[in-house]
Amino acid sequence: MTEPTAVPTVRFARTSDGLNIAFWTLGEGPALVQMPGFPVSHVRLEWQNAACQAYYRLLASGRTLVRYDPRGAGLSERIVEDLTIEGHVRDLEAVVAKAGIERFALLGPTHLGPAAITYAARHPERVTHLILWYTYARSADYSRSPRVEAARSLLEKDWELYTELEERRSAQPALGGYTQLLREANSAVGLRAAFAAIRTYDASDWLSQVTSPTLVLHRKDSRVLGVDVARELASRIPDSRLMLLEGGALAPFVGDVDAVIAAIDGFLSDSGRNENNPDGLTAREVEVLCLVAAARSNRQIAEDLALSERTVSRHITNVYTKIGAHSRAEATSYAIRHEIA
Secondary structure (H helix, E strand, O other): OOOOOOOOOOEEEEOOOOOEEEEEEEOOOOEEEEOOOOOOOOHHHHHOOHHHHHHHHHHOOOOEEEEEOOOOOOOOOOOOOOOOHHHHHHHHHHHHHHHOOOOEEEEEEHHHHHHHHHHHHHOOOOEEEEEEEOOOOEOHHHHOOHHHHHHHHHHHHOHHHHHHHHHHHOOOOOOOOHHHHHHHHOOHHHHHHHHHHHOOOEOHHHHHHOOOOEEEEEEOOOOOOOHHHHHHHHHOOOOEEEEEEOOOOOOOOOOOHHHHHHHHHHHHHHHHOOOOOHHHOOHHHHHHHHHHHOOOOHHHHHHHHOOOHHHHHHHHHHHHHHHOOOOHHHHHHHHHHOOOO
């Protein structure tokens, strides 16, 4: 295993509500923004673990990886009142703006999956691909686990014992020094506030509005978040696929890391989804544009592609935004000029 080296230069972005968010970038090429593992995240300490560092280096191979700490944790501002989904969306907006990134793939893990879903649904013109790791749309699907409730109950009573047992519960023994990381990445007060906020997370209403190609990644043997949650998540997002990986570890760099990286790399490079299409159109948007140019109605397109009319309407809106069209006639003209139709 390669020995840990110096952490990439940590920079700070300022959110619209005045918070400082720590982040770093690594590599060159198309951007991949990995949202943090809220509420336990520390961009500097995580880099000091060889397994975690190796995972980040693999993610940054051939692309620009952006990694940041969320509000309330790590090197970002700690004293925070707003830990809602909207607060996390503001963190993401600030980081990509400071990094100068216009379009990017977005990786939303566990508790920030709902924020990733929300952002992707609102900004299809910016999110080329959405990757959801071991996550949910509504927190009730996570909180109903007896293991989760037991852990949170212990947090209320004994902070030191909670931090000692959390590594074992989360199946992260490969993250050497996890107890130290947990204690330095957050505090008992901070974690209690975070889990109180997490109980309110629900992005269910945004699922059908996500039009970016989406990959839902999950561990088969998870004892915290069942595979049924992942299946439901994938079934409710248009143009999505589900991939179940071996093991039960929460962290993507624990267990079969090669499988995780292969799944992400394969998804991001699959058929040149955006790279070979003009103006960043996804494969699904090209299909919809072809049918618009063929004078098919929204209802007929929905029937042809086995989608809802609402989803088709959103695809068309996204196509118009990307190509600068304002009508079906203009969209048809564009399709003909670019030899799509």
